[in-house]
Amino acid sequence: MTDTAPQTRGGFPDVRPVENAPPELGRFVAALHRLQDLTVSTNPGDSSWAAAAEHIESACALLDGHQVPETEVVAGRVLSVPGLAHPLMPPWTLTESGPDGVIMTGHFTRAHVGGNNAVHGGMIPLLYDWLFGMVVTSAGIRPTRTAYLHVDYRKITPIDEPLIARGGISNVDGRKVFISSTMTATDGTLLSEASGLMVRLLPHQP
Template sequence: MTDTDDDIREFARVQPTSAPPEMGRFMSAMRRLQDIAVSTDPGVTLWNDAAAAIEDVCTRLEEHRASAGVAPAGRVLELPGNGHPLMPPWQVAETRADEVTMRGHFSRFHVGGNGAVHGGVLPLFYDWHFGMVVSAAGRPDSRTAYLHVDYRRITPTDEPLSSRAWIDSVEGRKLFVRATMTDMDGNVLSEANGLMIKLLPHQP
């Protein structure tokens, strides 16, 4: 096991950070690549050429690997998805001690079929959103105990959306949270509820 593997296994104490404009440009290019990768059929030669180009970039970037909590991806609040390509391009719009509102959209990369966002993307989004609520409330590091999503309507791509998550109740280490995602006309697209549990000192 390498030092990097140890860093990944350890619970990262994530702290927000800033990043240069060049990282924002890189993440925009990454998101564009993700969308293109699922919406193109260029043929064998270009597939190989594209793979070679991407492999070259991977080789160059791997020389600068950083451990969890040090690499900026996922910690840059001013970038969509906090600068993490796994997260959809949403950002915090409003925050209170018990509530966080996010705004953003989904793209072709997130499509499950017929232009609708894949059902599995929404739990990922809500898990991330609930983590934002934990941070806004000043709670210690927590893990998701459960997360339930009710799908009310098809979630569209490339349309501005809003999601509000809030603390429903607190019981010791347990933080019960709820959320609602809506379109710009106020239609409820999905709702979620979950349980976030404060970690004990020995828990990863």
Template sequence: MTDTEDHIREFARIQPTSGTPQMGRFIAAMRRLQDITVSADPDAALWEASAAAIEEVCARLEEHRAPAGVAPAGRTTNLPGHGHPLMPPWQVVASGPEEVTMRGAFSRFHVGGNDAVHGGVIPLFYDWHFGMVVSAAGRPDSRTAYLHVDYRRVTPIEIPLEARAWIDAVEGRKLFVRATMTDAEGNVLSEANGLMIKLLAHQP
């Protein structure tokens, strides 16, 4: 048995799944809540009433906690952001062993100031994108060793964008990845490069 086969047997890979329309509606509502939370300025009474409503929903969902790998959030490939509210609502439009292309847009929730996407959101996106390149390439579970981003232009919100990530080089356990994000006119908004290292059997 090869080292790669040993590794795959040691670590159960997260299996993708499809989110139901009901889950899709819930995640869409969560994203809307995130956008509203950072843009609303209600009075104290409405803050209080809203908190009570959200706490009630949390209490109901708390009864249905599931372990990692069972809960669908982050695994639902048919939903924006794979059904995870932390991830920007982008979706894969093309995927192969060498390259993964995604399309989507950022929203008010992702603003750092002046309707520009927060600089910290961009590395989060690329880290997620690089992980999908690892999976598409059929590589074993890996961790990010480094991630470097060059900001070329301000990244806008509510504008359709595209990101392409591809394998730059492979050296044993090391997978070097590059990526670019562009707008509809082809302007490069940012570029990234990173190193993904295959986990050893004893590494979490």
């Protein structure tokens, strides 16, 4: 089956990167990442937890009331900020993209630890799913949904070390787009590899 109306998006919003993001957004997201790292690596005592909670609650109060539709949200759509300026994404950056594939560079931090200073196994598929989305977008295939994602873990993925992820389209069958990718250390050591299927949505599919 082939999409006969590729320009018709149905219920899927046309969300595109933001080029003119607020200049302080990167600073804000970096602070959130630091907060996540500290939350899982400190034990300051009850009074400090309470005081920190008050600061966070004050920050929430500043932002509350400014909610906008998905197509107007800034965080999560800024290519120039690590993790697209989304506080839950690992601080990686898209460095190369095109129809032949994409390359992303970055690292994982203390907030991503699963145990013994190794990256949690669930964080790695999150990175790959993001990479798969960038692969199909860079190839001009939009919108899509992830149908499956398979990860083979080859070695322990370290935190606080520079890493490289590469991905590209291995095959296209109608609306089915098959993707293969790898994550390596800077010396080329293979840490994990993933394969997946992205399916281009029909006009009526959200």
